[in-house]
Amino acid sequence: MTTPRLVRADRVLTPTTTLEDAWVVLEDGRVAGVGTGAPPANVMAENVTGDDTPHSPVPRYAVLCPGxxxxxxxxxxxxxxxxxxxxxxxxxxxxxxxxxxxxxxxxxxxxxxxxxxxxxxxxxxxxxxxxxxxxxxxxxxxxxxxxxxxxxxxxxxxxxxxxxxxxxxxxxxxxxxxxxxxxxxxxxxxxxxxxxxxxxxxxxxxxxxxxxxxxxxxxxxxxxxxxxxxxxxxxxxxxxxxxxxxxxxxxxxxxxxxxxxxxxxxxxxxxxxxxxxxxxxxxxxxxxxxxxxxxxxxxxxxxxxxxxxxxxxxxxxxxxxxxxxxxxxxxxxxxxxxxxxxxxxxxxxxxGWTDRGRIEAGLRADLVALDDDLQVRAVWLAGVPVADAGA
CATH class of the missing domain: 3.20.20.140 (Metal-dependent hydrolases)
Incomplete structure:
Protein backbone atom coordinates (compact mmCIF):
# COMPACT_ATOMS: atom_id res chain seq x y z
CA MET A 1 0.00 0.00 0.00
CA THR A 2 1.25 3.46 -0.86
CA THR A 3 0.56 6.63 1.09
CA PRO A 4 -2.55 8.40 -0.24
CA ARG A 5 -1.66 11.64 -2.03
CA LEU A 6 -3.82 14.69 -2.69
CA VAL A 7 -3.92 16.84 -5.83
CA ARG A 8 -6.01 20.03 -5.85
CA ALA A 9 -7.22 22.19 -8.71
CA ASP A 10 -9.51 25.12 -9.36
CA ARG A 11 -11.27 22.87 -11.88
CA VAL A 12 -11.20 19.11 -12.29
CA LEU A 13 -12.47 17.94 -15.68
CA THR A 14 -13.47 14.32 -15.19
CA PRO A 15 -14.11 15.05 -18.27
CA THR A 16 -17.86 14.37 -18.32
CA THR A 17 -18.28 16.76 -15.37
CA THR A 18 -16.45 19.90 -14.30
CA LEU A 19 -15.83 20.15 -10.55
CA GLU A 20 -14.93 23.54 -9.06
CA ASP A 21 -12.48 23.89 -6.16
CA ALA A 22 -11.87 20.16 -6.35
CA TRP A 23 -9.45 17.49 -5.24
CA VAL A 24 -8.35 14.01 -6.29
CA VAL A 25 -6.78 11.39 -4.01
CA LEU A 26 -4.23 9.00 -5.54
CA GLU A 27 -3.39 5.65 -3.99
CA ASP A 28 -1.72 2.49 -5.33
CA GLY A 29 -1.76 3.81 -8.87
CA ARG A 30 -5.49 4.42 -8.86
CA VAL A 31 -7.87 7.27 -8.14
CA ALA A 32 -9.05 6.67 -4.59
CA GLY A 33 -11.49 9.57 -4.43
CA VAL A 34 -12.72 12.74 -6.12
CA GLY A 35 -14.56 15.63 -4.49
CA THR A 36 -15.04 19.33 -3.97
CA GLY A 37 -14.51 21.70 -1.08
CA ALA A 38 -12.56 20.56 1.96
CA PRO A 39 -10.39 17.52 1.12
CA PRO A 40 -10.04 14.45 3.33
CA ALA A 41 -8.00 14.94 6.48
CA ASN A 42 -4.60 13.31 6.96
CA VAL A 43 -3.84 13.06 3.24
CA MET A 44 -0.50 14.38 2.05
CA ALA A 45 -0.59 17.17 -0.53
CA GLU A 46 1.17 16.10 -3.71
CA ASN A 47 4.17 18.23 -4.62
CA VAL A 48 5.74 17.23 -7.92
CA THR A 49 9.11 18.60 -6.78
CA GLY A 50 9.28 15.60 -4.45
CA ASP A 51 8.78 17.42 -1.15
CA ASP A 52 6.16 15.94 1.20
CA THR A 53 4.21 18.55 3.11
CA PRO A 54 1.25 18.31 5.48
CA HIS A 55 -2.10 18.88 3.84
CA SER A 56 -2.45 22.48 2.63
CA PRO A 57 -4.17 24.25 -0.27
CA VAL A 58 -0.82 24.48 -2.06
CA PRO A 59 0.21 23.27 -4.60
CA ARG A 60 -2.98 23.93 -6.52
CA TYR A 61 -3.41 23.78 -10.27
CA ALA A 62 -5.74 25.70 -12.55
CA VAL A 63 -7.05 22.62 -14.37
CA LEU A 64 -6.71 18.91 -13.69
CA CYS A 65 -7.84 16.40 -16.31
CA PRO A 66 -7.27 12.75 -17.23
CA GLY A 67 -4.05 11.77 -18.96
CA GLY A 352 -12.70 -0.13 -25.62
CA TRP A 353 -10.52 0.82 -22.64
CA THR A 354 -12.58 1.30 -19.49
CA ASP A 355 -9.75 1.86 -16.99
CA ARG A 356 -8.47 5.22 -18.26
CA GLY A 357 -9.55 8.44 -19.95
CA ARG A 358 -11.66 9.59 -16.97
CA ILE A 359 -11.06 10.73 -13.40
CA GLU A 360 -13.15 8.34 -11.36
CA ALA A 361 -12.58 6.26 -8.24
CA GLY A 362 -10.98 2.93 -9.12
CA LEU A 363 -9.56 4.00 -12.49
CA ARG A 364 -5.90 4.51 -13.33
CA ALA A 365 -4.40 7.62 -11.75
CA ASP A 366 -3.22 9.05 -15.08
CA LEU A 367 -3.56 12.82 -14.73
CA VAL A 368 -2.45 16.07 -16.35
CA ALA A 369 -2.33 19.45 -14.61
CA LEU A 370 -2.66 22.55 -16.78
CA ASP A 371 -2.24 26.24 -16.05
CA ASP A 372 -4.62 29.02 -17.12
CA ASP A 373 -3.01 29.03 -20.59
CA LEU A 374 -3.56 25.24 -20.86
CA GLN A 375 0.17 24.56 -20.72
CA VAL A 376 1.21 21.31 -19.03
CA ARG A 377 2.49 21.83 -15.49
CA ALA A 378 2.50 18.29 -14.10
CA VAL A 379 1.76 14.72 -15.22
CA TRP A 380 1.06 11.59 -13.20
CA LEU A 381 1.34 8.10 -14.67
CA ALA A 382 -0.41 5.51 -12.51
CA GLY A 383 -0.13 7.97 -9.63
CA VAL A 384 3.59 8.63 -10.05
CA PRO A 385 4.77 12.13 -11.02
CA VAL A 386 6.53 12.25 -14.40
CA ALA A 387 9.92 13.95 -14.31
CA ASP A 388 10.37 17.08 -16.47
CA ALA A 389 6.64 17.18 -17.30
CA GLY A 390 5.84 20.08 -19.56
CA ALA A 391 9.48 20.47 -20.61
Missing part, protein backbone atom coordinates in the same frame (compact mmCIF):
# COMPACT_ATOMS: atom_id res chain seq x y z
CA UNK A 68 -4.26 12.19 -22.72
CA UNK A 69 -4.85 9.09 -24.86
CA UNK A 70 -3.34 9.25 -28.36
CA UNK A 71 -4.56 6.47 -30.66
CA UNK A 72 -2.70 7.69 -33.77
CA UNK A 73 0.95 8.61 -33.21
CA UNK A 74 3.98 7.70 -35.35
CA UNK A 75 6.71 9.15 -33.15
CA UNK A 76 8.24 12.13 -31.40
CA UNK A 77 11.34 13.41 -29.69
CA UNK A 78 13.31 12.67 -32.85
CA UNK A 79 12.35 8.98 -32.94
CA UNK A 80 9.80 6.82 -34.77
CA UNK A 81 7.83 3.91 -33.30
CA UNK A 82 8.73 1.81 -36.31
CA UNK A 83 12.48 2.11 -35.66
CA UNK A 84 12.71 -0.43 -32.86
CA UNK A 85 12.06 -0.61 -29.11
CA UNK A 86 14.66 1.96 -28.04
CA UNK A 87 13.34 4.54 -30.48
CA UNK A 88 9.78 3.70 -29.45
CA UNK A 89 10.59 4.39 -25.80
CA UNK A 90 12.17 7.73 -26.76
CA UNK A 91 9.05 8.77 -28.66
CA UNK A 92 6.80 7.55 -25.88
CA UNK A 93 8.76 9.50 -23.25
CA UNK A 94 8.59 12.73 -25.27
CA UNK A 95 4.80 12.58 -25.48
CA UNK A 96 4.47 11.46 -21.85
CA UNK A 97 6.17 14.64 -20.66
CA UNK A 98 3.44 16.57 -22.49
CA UNK A 99 0.61 14.66 -20.86
CA UNK A 100 0.01 11.67 -23.16
CA UNK A 101 -0.14 8.84 -20.65
CA UNK A 102 -1.37 6.24 -23.17
CA UNK A 103 -0.07 6.12 -26.73
CA UNK A 104 -0.83 3.74 -29.58
CA UNK A 105 2.22 3.29 -31.79
CA UNK A 106 1.25 3.85 -35.42
CA UNK A 107 3.25 2.23 -38.22
CA UNK A 108 3.25 3.52 -41.80
CA UNK A 109 3.13 1.49 -45.00
CA UNK A 110 6.01 -0.90 -45.64
CA UNK A 111 6.09 -4.47 -46.95
CA UNK A 112 4.05 -7.02 -45.04
CA UNK A 113 7.26 -8.76 -43.94
CA UNK A 114 8.75 -5.49 -42.66
CA UNK A 115 5.55 -4.63 -40.79
CA UNK A 116 5.46 -8.11 -39.26
CA UNK A 117 9.00 -7.54 -37.99
CA UNK A 118 8.04 -4.17 -36.50
CA UNK A 119 5.02 -5.72 -34.80
CA UNK A 120 7.18 -8.42 -33.24
CA UNK A 121 9.69 -5.80 -32.06
CA UNK A 122 7.00 -3.68 -30.35
CA UNK A 123 5.14 -6.61 -28.79
CA UNK A 124 7.14 -6.63 -25.52
CA UNK A 125 6.49 -2.90 -25.00
CA UNK A 126 2.75 -3.38 -25.39
CA UNK A 127 2.77 -6.41 -23.11
CA UNK A 128 4.72 -4.40 -20.50
CA UNK A 129 2.21 -1.53 -20.67
CA UNK A 130 4.66 0.97 -22.16
CA UNK A 131 2.44 1.25 -25.26
CA UNK A 132 -1.32 0.97 -25.51
CA UNK A 133 -1.01 -1.15 -28.64
CA UNK A 134 -0.02 -0.87 -32.28
CA UNK A 135 -1.91 0.69 -35.18
CA UNK A 136 -1.22 -0.23 -38.81
CA UNK A 137 -1.86 2.70 -41.14
CA UNK A 138 -1.33 0.79 -44.35
CA UNK A 139 -0.50 -1.01 -46.55
CA UNK A 140 -4.17 -1.44 -47.57
CA UNK A 141 -4.75 2.17 -48.65
CA UNK A 142 -5.81 3.92 -51.86
CA UNK A 143 -3.05 5.06 -54.21
CA UNK A 144 -4.99 8.22 -55.10
CA UNK A 145 -5.06 9.33 -51.46
CA UNK A 146 -1.78 7.81 -50.28
CA UNK A 147 -0.53 10.99 -48.58
CA UNK A 148 2.84 10.14 -47.01
CA UNK A 149 2.66 6.44 -47.91
CA UNK A 150 4.71 4.97 -50.81
CA UNK A 151 2.23 4.11 -53.59
CA UNK A 152 4.28 1.18 -54.85
CA UNK A 153 3.83 -0.64 -51.53
CA UNK A 154 0.06 -0.21 -51.31
CA UNK A 155 -1.88 -3.40 -51.91
CA UNK A 156 -5.12 -5.29 -51.36
CA UNK A 157 -5.62 -6.99 -47.98
CA UNK A 158 -5.05 -10.61 -48.97
CA UNK A 159 -6.24 -13.09 -46.34
CA UNK A 160 -2.78 -14.59 -45.93
CA UNK A 161 -1.27 -11.14 -45.26
CA UNK A 162 -3.94 -10.36 -42.70
CA UNK A 163 -3.13 -13.61 -40.91
CA UNK A 164 0.62 -12.94 -41.06
CA UNK A 165 0.23 -9.59 -39.33
CA UNK A 166 -2.23 -10.86 -36.74
CA UNK A 167 0.15 -13.69 -35.88
CA UNK A 168 3.14 -11.34 -35.63
CA UNK A 169 1.21 -8.99 -33.32
CA UNK A 170 -0.04 -11.80 -31.05
CA UNK A 171 -2.82 -9.68 -29.61
CA UNK A 172 -1.00 -6.32 -29.53
CA UNK A 173 -2.50 -4.95 -32.74
CA UNK A 174 -5.37 -2.66 -31.69
CA UNK A 175 -6.26 -0.81 -34.90
CA UNK A 176 -5.85 -1.02 -38.67
CA UNK A 177 -6.60 1.78 -41.14
CA UNK A 178 -7.66 0.63 -44.61
CA UNK A 179 -9.51 1.76 -47.73
CA UNK A 180 -12.75 -0.24 -47.93
CA UNK A 181 -12.96 -0.06 -51.72
CA UNK A 182 -9.90 -2.30 -52.12
CA UNK A 183 -10.55 -5.87 -53.18
CA UNK A 184 -11.08 -8.12 -50.16
CA UNK A 185 -11.40 -5.19 -47.74
CA UNK A 186 -14.81 -6.13 -46.33
CA UNK A 187 -13.65 -9.67 -45.59
CA UNK A 188 -10.51 -8.24 -43.98
CA UNK A 189 -12.61 -5.95 -41.79
CA UNK A 190 -14.67 -8.90 -40.57
CA UNK A 191 -11.55 -10.95 -39.82
CA UNK A 192 -9.79 -8.12 -37.99
CA UNK A 193 -12.83 -7.27 -35.90
CA UNK A 194 -13.23 -10.94 -34.98
CA UNK A 195 -9.62 -10.82 -33.75
CA UNK A 196 -10.39 -7.86 -31.48
CA UNK A 197 -8.84 -5.22 -33.75
CA UNK A 198 -10.55 -1.86 -34.35
CA UNK A 199 -10.81 -1.02 -38.04
CA UNK A 200 -10.57 2.57 -39.25
CA UNK A 201 -11.51 3.94 -42.66
CA UNK A 202 -8.92 6.29 -44.13
CA UNK A 203 -6.69 7.12 -47.09
CA UNK A 204 -9.64 6.11 -49.19
CA UNK A 205 -11.43 6.83 -52.46
CA UNK A 206 -14.53 5.00 -51.23
CA UNK A 207 -18.00 6.13 -52.17
CA UNK A 208 -20.66 6.83 -49.56
CA UNK A 209 -22.16 3.36 -50.10
CA UNK A 210 -18.79 1.59 -49.92
CA UNK A 211 -18.06 3.37 -46.67
CA UNK A 212 -21.45 2.42 -45.27
CA UNK A 213 -20.68 -1.20 -46.15
CA UNK A 214 -17.39 -0.97 -44.23
CA UNK A 215 -19.20 0.29 -41.14
CA UNK A 216 -21.76 -2.51 -41.43
CA UNK A 217 -18.82 -4.95 -41.63
CA UNK A 218 -17.45 -3.57 -38.36
CA UNK A 219 -15.35 -0.43 -39.00
CA UNK A 220 -15.71 1.99 -36.06
CA UNK A 221 -13.10 4.74 -36.57
CA UNK A 222 -12.56 7.49 -39.14
CA UNK A 223 -8.85 8.08 -39.63
CA UNK A 224 -8.18 11.87 -39.69
CA UNK A 225 -11.57 12.76 -41.18
CA UNK A 226 -11.43 14.73 -44.47
CA UNK A 227 -7.65 14.41 -44.81
CA UNK A 228 -6.38 11.98 -47.48
CA UNK A 229 -9.85 10.97 -48.65
CA UNK A 230 -12.30 11.51 -51.50
CA UNK A 231 -13.80 14.97 -50.87
CA UNK A 232 -17.48 15.65 -50.31
CA UNK A 233 -19.62 16.24 -53.41
CA UNK A 234 -23.33 17.03 -53.35
CA UNK A 235 -24.14 14.06 -55.62
CA UNK A 236 -21.55 11.66 -54.14
CA UNK A 237 -21.06 12.44 -50.44
CA UNK A 238 -18.04 10.13 -50.17
CA UNK A 239 -16.57 8.61 -47.01
CA UNK A 240 -16.47 11.58 -44.65
CA UNK A 241 -20.23 12.16 -44.58
CA UNK A 242 -20.91 8.44 -44.11
CA UNK A 243 -18.48 8.26 -41.19
CA UNK A 244 -19.50 11.50 -39.53
CA UNK A 245 -23.22 10.74 -39.53
CA UNK A 246 -22.96 7.23 -38.05
CA UNK A 247 -23.19 7.07 -34.25
CA UNK A 248 -21.08 3.90 -34.23
CA UNK A 249 -18.00 5.67 -35.60
CA UNK A 250 -15.39 7.64 -33.65
CA UNK A 251 -14.02 10.53 -35.72
CA UNK A 252 -10.36 11.60 -35.63
CA UNK A 253 -9.15 15.17 -36.13
CA UNK A 254 -5.57 16.46 -36.33
CA UNK A 255 -5.94 19.90 -34.72
CA UNK A 256 -2.53 21.34 -35.54
CA UNK A 257 -3.54 24.45 -37.48
CA UNK A 258 -2.23 22.85 -40.68
CA UNK A 259 -4.40 19.87 -41.56
CA UNK A 260 -7.74 21.66 -41.17
CA UNK A 261 -9.22 25.16 -41.05
CA UNK A 262 -10.48 26.16 -37.58
CA UNK A 263 -14.04 26.24 -38.90
CA UNK A 264 -13.76 22.59 -39.95
CA UNK A 265 -12.39 21.64 -36.52
CA UNK A 266 -15.32 23.46 -34.89
CA UNK A 267 -17.89 21.91 -37.20
CA UNK A 268 -16.53 18.38 -36.77
CA UNK A 269 -16.56 18.74 -32.98
CA UNK A 270 -20.15 19.98 -33.08
CA UNK A 271 -21.35 17.18 -35.34
CA UNK A 272 -19.44 14.29 -33.79
CA UNK A 273 -20.02 15.37 -30.17
CA UNK A 274 -18.83 12.59 -27.80
CA UNK A 275 -17.47 10.58 -30.75
CA UNK A 276 -14.93 13.27 -31.60
CA UNK A 277 -11.29 12.21 -31.05
CA UNK A 278 -8.19 14.39 -31.12
CA UNK A 279 -5.08 12.61 -32.43
CA UNK A 280 -1.57 13.84 -33.04
CA UNK A 281 -0.63 11.80 -36.14
CA UNK A 282 2.81 12.88 -34.94
CA UNK A 283 6.01 11.86 -36.69
CA UNK A 284 9.55 11.84 -35.31
CA UNK A 285 9.95 15.63 -35.46
CA UNK A 286 7.16 16.17 -32.93
CA UNK A 287 8.61 17.73 -29.77
CA UNK A 288 11.92 17.97 -31.59
CA UNK A 289 13.66 20.34 -33.99
CA UNK A 290 13.06 21.22 -37.63
CA UNK A 291 15.21 19.27 -40.06
CA UNK A 292 15.32 16.14 -42.19
CA UNK A 293 13.62 12.94 -41.06
CA UNK A 294 12.35 9.59 -42.35
CA UNK A 295 8.74 8.45 -42.20
CA UNK A 296 8.82 4.76 -43.03
CA UNK A 297 10.69 4.59 -46.34
CA UNK A 298 10.19 8.25 -47.30
CA UNK A 299 12.27 11.39 -46.71
CA UNK A 300 10.55 14.23 -44.88
CA UNK A 301 11.62 17.84 -44.40
CA UNK A 302 10.26 19.79 -41.44
CA UNK A 303 10.22 23.57 -41.75
CA UNK A 304 8.57 25.84 -39.18
CA UNK A 305 7.07 22.77 -37.54
CA UNK A 306 5.32 21.54 -40.71
CA UNK A 307 6.34 18.11 -42.04
CA UNK A 308 6.22 17.54 -45.80
CA UNK A 309 7.54 14.84 -48.11
CA UNK A 310 10.75 15.92 -49.82
CA UNK A 311 9.41 14.44 -53.05
CA UNK A 312 6.09 16.07 -53.90
CA UNK A 313 5.51 18.16 -50.79
CA UNK A 314 2.54 16.23 -49.35
CA UNK A 315 1.87 16.76 -45.64
CA UNK A 316 3.67 13.94 -43.79
CA UNK A 317 1.99 13.56 -40.44
CA UNK A 318 2.40 16.36 -37.92
CA UNK A 319 4.70 17.70 -35.23
CA UNK A 320 1.77 17.83 -32.84
CA UNK A 321 1.35 16.68 -29.24
CA UNK A 322 -2.08 16.27 -27.69
CA UNK A 323 -1.67 19.14 -25.24
CA UNK A 324 -1.19 21.47 -28.20
CA UNK A 325 -4.10 19.81 -30.00
CA UNK A 326 -6.33 20.72 -27.04
CA UNK A 327 -5.10 24.33 -27.10
CA UNK A 328 -5.58 24.55 -30.87
CA UNK A 329 -9.11 23.17 -30.64
CA UNK A 330 -10.01 25.62 -27.89
CA UNK A 331 -8.56 28.48 -29.95
CA UNK A 332 -10.78 27.32 -32.85
CA UNK A 333 -13.85 27.77 -30.65
CA UNK A 334 -14.32 24.27 -29.19
CA UNK A 335 -15.29 24.33 -25.49
CA UNK A 336 -12.44 23.23 -23.22
CA UNK A 337 -14.53 20.42 -21.75
CA UNK A 338 -15.17 18.90 -25.19
CA UNK A 339 -11.54 19.30 -26.27
CA UNK A 340 -10.38 17.47 -23.14
CA UNK A 341 -13.02 14.78 -23.68
CA UNK A 342 -11.74 14.33 -27.25
CA UNK A 343 -8.20 13.81 -25.96
CA UNK A 344 -9.12 11.48 -23.10
CA UNK A 345 -12.46 9.71 -22.71
CA UNK A 346 -13.35 9.52 -26.42
CA UNK A 347 -10.14 7.83 -27.64
CA UNK A 348 -10.25 5.45 -24.67
CA UNK A 349 -13.82 4.54 -25.59
CA UNK A 350 -12.84 4.13 -29.23
CA UNK A 351 -10.36 1.44 -28.15
Missing amino acids: FVDIHDHGGGGASFGSGPEAALTARAAHLRRGTTTVVASLVTETVDDLAGQLRALRPLVEAGELGGVHLEGPWLAERWCGAHPPKLLTDPRPEDVETLLEAAAGTLVMVTLAPEREGALDAISRLVAAGVRVAVGHTDATYDQTRAAVEAGATVATHLYNAARPLHHREPGPSVALLEDDRVFVETIADGVHQHPAVVRDTARRAEDRWVLVSDAMAAALSADGSYRLGTLDVDVVDGVARLRDGGAIAGSTLSLDRAVRTAVAAGVPLEQAVHAATAAPAAAM
